[in-house]
Amino acid sequence: DQQVKQNSPSLSxxxxxxxxxxxxxxxxxxxxxxWYKKYPAEGPTFLISIxxxxxxxxxxxxxxxxNKSAKHLSLHIVPSQPGDSAVYFCAASALSGTASKLxxxxxxxxxVTL
Amino acid sequence: xxxxxxxxRHLVRRRxxxxxxxxxxxxxxxxxxxxxxxxxxGLKFMVYLQKENIIDESGMPKERFSAExxxxxxxxxxxxxxxxxxxxxxxxxxxxAQGRMGTEAFFGQGTRLTVx
Numbered sequence: 001d002q003q004v005k006q007n008s009p010s011l012s013x014x015x016x017x018x019x020x021x022x023x024x025x026x027x028x029x030x031x032x033x034x035w036y037k038k039y040p041a042e043g044p045t046f047l048i049s050i051x052x053x054x055x056x057x058x059x060x061x062x063x064x065x066x067n068k069s070a071k072h073l074s075l076h077i078v079p080s081q082p083g084d085s086a087v088y089f090c091a092a093s094a095l096s097g098t099a100s101k102l103x104x105x106x107x108x109x110x111x112v113t114l
Numbered sequence: 115x116x117x118x119x120x121x122x123r124h125l126v127r128r129r130x131x132x133x134x135x136x137x138x139x140x141x142x143x144x145x146x147x148x149x150x151x152x153x154x155x156g157l158k159f160m161v162y163l164q165k166e167n168i169i170d171e172s173g174m175p176k177e178r179f180s181a182e183x184x185x186x187x188x189x190x191x192x193x194x195x196x197x198x199x200x201x202x203x204x205x206x207x208x209x210x211a212q213g214r215m216g217t218e219a220f221f222g223q224g225t226r227l228t229v230x
Contacts, residue, residue: 004156006156036221041223041224042223042224043118043120043205043207043220043221043222043223043224044157044205044221045221046219046220089156089157091157101147101159101162101170101172101173102149102157102159103159104149104156104157104158105156106154106155106156107156
């Protein structure tokens with residue numbers, strides 16, 4: 001039972017363009033969402049998060065959008081840079097559970113080409 | 115300011131042996147989480163510990179797996195009688211206090227366990 005889904009295993013974007021990574025969830029108890037970036041042979045690095053009371057959070061080139069009614073969130077990277085090439089994981093947590101227990105998606109591999 | 119330190123980075127065990135994975139949290143962090151990533155999958159929560167206490171072990175397999183975070187020393191994830199299906203990357207994360215895993219939680223580089 002995959003409660004957090006990233007349906008695109010990979011995405012290729014040209015340098016300078018926008019990268020849009022999508023994530024869907026099924027558990028309506030999730031109220032906090034995070035994006036992590038992961039390079040090969042390294043641990044995940046926190047990128048950006050959003051609480052369910054918001055629909056948008058922005059940090060530099062990274063913006064996360066949340067559509068609660070659709071149970072969908074997306075990460076926008078603009079402009080994309082070659083150093084953004086990595087695997088991106090969407091994760092979620094529920095207030096009612098252990099706040100630090102994250103449920104991860106399977107990841108989307110982003111390739112930013114020159 | 116060292117980050118979360120995991121060792122070893124790579125561990126090879128024969129079926130039936132024991133695997134011990136260590137995690138030293140960041141300085142000042144008293145909360146440790148273990149996650150497992152199977153090939154082609156996302157990270158799956160295993161256990162959440164504070165010093166000398168297991169807070170949430172809902173993701174731990176019922177048999178062969180155990181975790182501890184003693185008053186002194188690193189957190190240990192122990193897998194007894196390993197099987198091929200235990201082959202995975204095991205990640206540890208730490209945070210300074212209970213709460214949301216966000217900017218305040220950091221992951222280690224992981225231990226890649228291979229069972230042959």
